[in-house]
Amino acid sequence: MSLQNDIIKFVMMYGRRVVEKDEDIDLKNLRRSLDELFTRTFITPWTVSVSPITLKGIEAEIITPNELKREDCIILFAHGGGFFMGSINTHRSLAAWVVHETGIPAVIFNYRLAPEHPFPAGRDDLIKVYGELMKEYPHERIAFVGDSAGGGIIVQALLAMQELNMKMPACAALMSPFLDLTCSSRSIKENEDKDTFVVPKIIKSIIPHYIQEPYKPDSSIVNPLYADISGFPPTIIHVGSIETLRDDSRNLAARLEAFDVECEFWEYEGLPHVWQFNRQFFLPEAQKALSEAKDFIYKYIPEITY
Numbered sequence: 001m002s003l004q005n006d007i008i009k010f011v012m013m014y015g016r017r018v019v020e021k022d023e024d025i026d027l028k029n030l031r032r033s034l035d036e037l038f039t040r041t042f043i044t045p046w047t048v049s050v051s052p053i054t055l056k057g058i059e060a061e062i063i064t065p066n067e068l069k070r071e072d073c074i075i076l077f078a079h080g081g082g083f084f085m086g087s088i089n090t091h092r093s094l095a096a097w098v099v100h101e102t103g104i105p106a107v108i109f110n111y112r113l114a115p116e117h118p119f120p121a122g123r124d125d126l127i128k129v130y131g132e133l134m135k136e137y138p139h140e141r142i143a144f145v146g147d148s149a150g151g152g153i154i155v156q157a158l159l160a161m162q163e164l165n166m167k168m169p170a171c172a173a174l175m176s177p178f179l180d181l182t183c184s185s186r187s188i189k190e191n192e193d194k195d196t197f198v199v200p201k202i203i204k205s206i207i208p209h210y211i212q213e214p215y216k217p218d219s220s221i222v223n224p225l226y227a228d229i230s231g232f233p234p235t236i237i238h239v240g241s242i243e244t245l246r247d248d249s250r251n252l253a254a255r256l257e258a259f260d261v262e263c264e265f266w267e268y269e270g271l272p273h274v275w276q277f278n279r280q281f282f283l284p285e286a287q288k289a290l291s292e293a294k295d296f297i298y299k300y301i302p303e304i305t306y
Contacts, residue, residue, distance in 0.1 A: 016042065051064070068105070177249060188245075196242075
């Protein structure tokens with residue numbers, strides 16, 4: 001592990017202790033605080049340009065690298081935030097670093113959030129945006145990329161698309177995905193005091209607001225660990241060993257393998273939740289993970305030769 005990672009973990013653990021002091025969790029107030037924190041902390045790199053767009057009535061942005069390497073494909077980026085917070089503004093930086101590394105444009109969008117909009121609102125917004133992108137790009141030239149709950153939204157969308165017999169994207173890249181809404185994995189307890197970012201009591205408090213009747217946390221349309229995922233596209237997963245959500249990634253990787261879906265799994269020792277955010281602080285592990293995701297996308301969306 002790098003020195004930068006040790007320093008970042010120390011600062012993040014202090015921030016986590018501040019959040020843990022709140023006995024009663026007000027998701028809307030917490031959303032406001034975290035949105036402000038993310039927007040202030042993470043800066044969009046100067047190596048990209050940003051243009052606002054609207055897709056099927058959904059607010060979005062297209063982020064384009066100044067050094068465009070690929071015009072034949074596009075990334076659909078789903079932001080994280082525990083299904084209750086996050087936006088274009090909070091995650092523009094992370095999406096931009098993906099664009100910087102890959103040289104491929106990305107679309108990031110504001111999907112509807114709980115508690116105002118429980119499942120399947122956010123999932124359906126992703127499917128709408130994907131449908132709009134397919135008007136300009138063949139499905140095999142689109143990559144899904146998402147972090148945390150954004151990774152969860154992607155997987156939920158893929159489950160629905162599989163049922164609808166929709167064409168799948170070329171591949172998916174998931175960063176520390178939030179997948180198992182039963183919150184029953186071993187790592188939730190094992191890493192409770194190690195994870196510098198995800199607080200178990202907060203993620204558990206979100207679930208009743210996000211998953212409501214007729215759905216349940218273990219419904220196959222919601223949770224990939226209880227679903228047939230044989231039709232999924234090739235997937236790369238990154239996760240840190242100290243994350244409370246670590247086992248979500250481990251279990252998905254095992255399930256993809258069981259269903260004979262191409263999967264590349266990377267577990268980084270001692271890294272926090274979605275450490276790729278810290279690319280702006282020159283974290284070497286962040287650059288390495290983004291480079292691995294780039295190579296994966298290039299593998300499954302090869303350049304068109306004439």
